[in-house]
Structure formats: C-alpha cells, structure tokens
Amino acid sequence: MNELSVHIITQSKDLPIVEGNDLFHSRERFLLIEQTTGTWPYMVVVTDEEGRVKAHLLAELRRRGSLLPPYLFTFARVIGAGVYAPGVDKAALFDRMMAALTRFLHRKLCLYIEVSDLEKKMFGYRSLRHNGYFPIRWMQIHNSLHSRTPRERLSDRTAHNVLRSERAGVTVHEARTELEVSAYYKVLRAYYRTKLHRYLPGEDFFQQLLHTQRAHILVTYYKGRVVGGASVMESKGDGYLWYMAAQGKRYPTARPLTATVWHALEYCHAQKLRHVLSQRRAAVSPQPLPRIHTWLRGQAYFDLPLVPLHDRMVQPTSLLVLQGVRFIVCLELFPCSSRKTATRCIKLPATNSKL
Numbered sequence: 001m002n003e004l005s006v007h008i009i010t011q012s013k014d015l016p017i018v019e020g021n022d023l024f025h026s027r028e029r030f031l032l033i034e035q036t037t038g039t040w041p042y043m044v045v046v047t048d049e050e051g052r053v054k055a056h057l058l059a060e061l062r063r064r065g066s067l068l069p070p071y072l073f074t075f076a077r078v079i080g081a082g083v084y085a086p087g088v089d090k091a092a093l094f095d096r097m098m099a100a101l102t103r104f105l106h107r108k109l110c111l112y113i114e115v116s117d118l119e120k121k122m123f124g125y126r127s128l129r130h131n132g133y134f135p136i137r138w139m140q141i142h143n144s145l146h147s148r149t150p151r152e153r154l155s156d157r158t159a160h161n162v163l164r165s166e167r168a169g170v171t172v173h174e175a176r177t178e179l180e181v182s183a184y185y186k187v188l189r190a191y192y193r194t195k196l197h198r199y200l201p202g203e204d205f206f207q208q209l210l211h212t213q214r215a216h217i218l219v220t221y222y223k224g225r226v227v228g229g230a231s232v233m234e235s236k237g238d239g240y241l242w243y244m245a246a247q248g249k250r251y252p253t254a255r256p257l258t259a260t261v262w263h264a265l266e267y268c269h270a271q272k273l274r275h276v277l278s279q280r281r282a283a284v285s286p287q288p289l290p291r292i293h294t295w296l297r298g299q300a301y302f303d304l305p306l307v308p309l310h311d312r313m314v315q316p317t318s319l320l321v322l323q324g325v326r327f328i329v330c331l332e333l334f335p336c337s338s339r340k341t342a343t344r345c346i347k348l349p350a351t352n353s354k355l
Contacts, residue, residue, distance in 0.1 A: 003048060004047065004048055004054060005046070006044065007045050007047065008045075008100060008104050009044075010040070011034075012034055016045060016047075016053055018053055018083065020083035021235070021236050022080060023214050023233055023235035024080045025056060025058040025080060028212065029041075032209075032215075033060050036204055036205040037202045038062065038063040038202060039060055039061065039062050039063070039205075041058060042058070042059045042060075042061065042076075042101065042105075043057070043058050043059075044082075044097040044100060046096065052085075053085070054085045055093040055097065057081070057094075059076050059078045059105070059113075060076065060077045060078075061074055061105065061108065062075055062076070062077065064199060066196075075110060076110050077113075078113070079117050080119065081118050081120075081123060090123075091126075095130070099127075102132070113133070117277075141278035144275055145265070145268060149269060150262070150265040150266055150269055158258070161255055161258045162259065164253075164255060165254060168255070170221070171221045172219070172220045172259055173219065174216055174218055174219075174267070178207055181217060184206065184217060184226055185206050187228055187229060187245050187246070188229075188243055209231060214235070215234070216231070216232045217229060217230075217232075218231075218260065218263060220259055222254050227246060228245060228257060228259075229245070230243065230245075230260050231244075234271070237273060238276070238277060239271070239277070241276055242278075244257075244264075244278070246259075246260050264276070
C-alpha cells in the first residue's frame with residue numbers, strides 16, 4: 001500500500017477519469033454539487049505509481065444557515081463506501097481515504113461528517129471507529145420491484161387509497177419545464193420550513209436535476225396546480241426516493257402524498273430498477289424494515305440538536321453530561337422502543353480528543 005497515493009480533488013477541471021455506475025461517486029454528481037450554491041464537492045482519489053485510479057470516494061460539504069433562529073455551520077455527507085478497482089484491498093483503501101478526508105474536512109471547520117448507505121454489513125467499522133466516528137441506528141425503506149409488480153404488493157387499504165386519489169383527479173408525471181420545478185420547490189420549502197434538522201438544497205440544485213440523465217423529478221397535480229412531488233435518483237440499478245413532499249393537510253381527501261409515492265414506485269418499475277430506497281417511512285411500505293447504521297463524526301457537542309431521537313428535536317442541555325462517555329453507555333441510555341421507531345445512538349467526542 002506504500003506505493004499508492006491519496007489526493008483530494010476540489011475542482012472538476014482536475015478530476016481524473018473515474019469509472020463505475022455509482023451515481024453518488026461519479027463525475028456527474030461532482031459537477032452537480034459544484035454548480036449548486038452552498039455546496040462543495042471533494043473527490044478522494046487513490047492512484048498508483050503510474051497514475052491509475054484504484055479507488056475514489058465523493059464527499060459533499062454543505063452549508064446551513066438562518067437568520068431566525070440565527071445559526072451558520074457546514075457539515076459533510078458521504079453516501080456509500082466509494083468505487084474500487086478489481087483486485088484491491090477495499091478495507092485498506094477505505095481506511096486511507098476516510099483518514100485523509102477527515103483531516104481535510106477538519107481544516108475546513110466542518111461541524112460533523114455523516115457516512116451512510118454502506119452496502120455490506122460491518123464494512124469499514126474498524127476504520128470509522130479509528131477515525132472518531134460513532135454509529136447511529138436509523139431506518140431505511142427498501143421496496144423490491146424485481147420479483148413482483150408494485151400493484152401485486154399493495155394491501156387492500158393502500159390500493160383503496162390510491163384509487164380514491166386517482167378518482168379525485170390527482171395526476172403525477174415527470175417534470176419537463178423549469179416552471180414545474182419551481183412550483184415543486186415551493187412545496188418543498190413550505191414542508192421543510194418547520195423541520196430544522198432536515199437539509200434542503202437551493203432551487204438551483206433541482207433545476208440542474210432537470211438536465212441530469214440519472215435524476216428525475218416527479219410533480220403531483222391536483223386541480224391544475226402542483227401540490228407535491230419527489231426526486232428519484234438512479235444508481236447501480238436501484239432508485240433512491242429523495243425530497244418528497246405533498247400538501248396532504250391542505251387536500252386531505254385527495255391524498256397527494258399517497259399518489260406521489262405510488263407513482264414513484266410505478267415509475268421506477270417502468271425504468272427496470274430493482275429496488276426503491278428512501279430514508280423515511282413512506283405511505284406505500286409493504287412491511288417493517290431492518291435498521292441500518294449511519295456513521296457520524298462530530299467536533300463539538302452543539303451538533304447534536306440536529307440529530308433527532310425518536311422523531312423529536314434534542315435539547316443540547318440533556319446531552320452535555322455525556323461528554324467523553326463510551327459507546328456502550330449510549331446504547332443503554334437510548335434503547336430502541338419498537339421496530340417502527342428509529343433510534344439514533346450517540347456518543348459525544350471528549351473535550352480533549354484530537355480529530
């Protein structure tokens with residue numbers, strides 16, 4: 001491993017040729033992040049002596065801020081374990097990339113780093129713990145599309161709700177113009193306005209999705225106006241359902257959220273995708289789903305109010321007493337109450353710990 005070198009690319013003009021069909025670590029997403037206001041892409045690249053790329057991993061640095069309440073900070077997000085060339089030691093390369101990325105983002109005054117959607121169980125656990133990360137249990141929707149059609153998986157009650165929505169006149173189709181994307185973004189902003197722990201990028205991000213080959217925006221119409229929508233990303237034969245919202249309280253009888261989720265599943269099935277994954281419980285979920293691990297690295301205690309426990313905002317005063325505790329203690333303090341409740345187990349970094 002000594003002949004390999006690790007570089008962090010910050011501009012698309014310096015980006016080498018990277019292979020693979022993983023959207024979250026592709027040049028396509030690098031350009032998407034680079035052209036979005038308030039986000040910065042960092043591609044960690046491992047090359048050999050001849051300059052050939054052996055592994056690469058894309059991280060996104062995001063900025064969040066508000067006047068009321070006043071706050072401003074940056075945090076990073078890594079989706080997946082990266083892309084590797086055949087015949088390499090993935091665990092060793094992942095360790096080197098995460099160590100380099102963590103040091104780099106620390107110099108950028110990044111408040112916390114989140115690593116999620118690791119495909120293989122237990123992959124990178126030792127490396128992540130060694131670099132100061134701690135695990136958080138969360139839930140992920142996993143709908144299969146390859147063995148049976150979405151219609152065959154529906155329960156009678158859900159099928160009845162979908163039928164009621166269709167009879168009410170709710171329609172869903174893929175956005176084709178910038179005006180449709182703007183109307184969809186207004187619904188998202190209204191939905192995310194009171195959810196401070198959730199991140200919503202700027203409108204320019206969604207306008208770029210309109211011209212991205214592996215990204216699609218579905219808009220929901222009711223009585224001639226946009227009342228909801230969702231973004232669908234394609235990566236390695238799977239679909240990822242992101243930024244989904246609908247005006248369900250304003251139009252309760254039309255059930256726009258049910259129509260949005262249902263048509264997103266049908267759309268992914270028509271695109272020959274194998275699964276549809278989402279980070280929140282949707283209206284059309286066939287059964288309780290297993291928990292997954294999301295890894296976080298925080299640099300101070302005040303990042304924890306952004307992490308929800310049992311779908312509630314956490315007060316910072318209730319977490320100050322946990323300075324420097326071990327991970328096993330946090331598991332006892334925050335047990336999972338049921339299969340349907342997402343529990344995040346948190347370990348605060350010690351005050352004298354070095355990043």
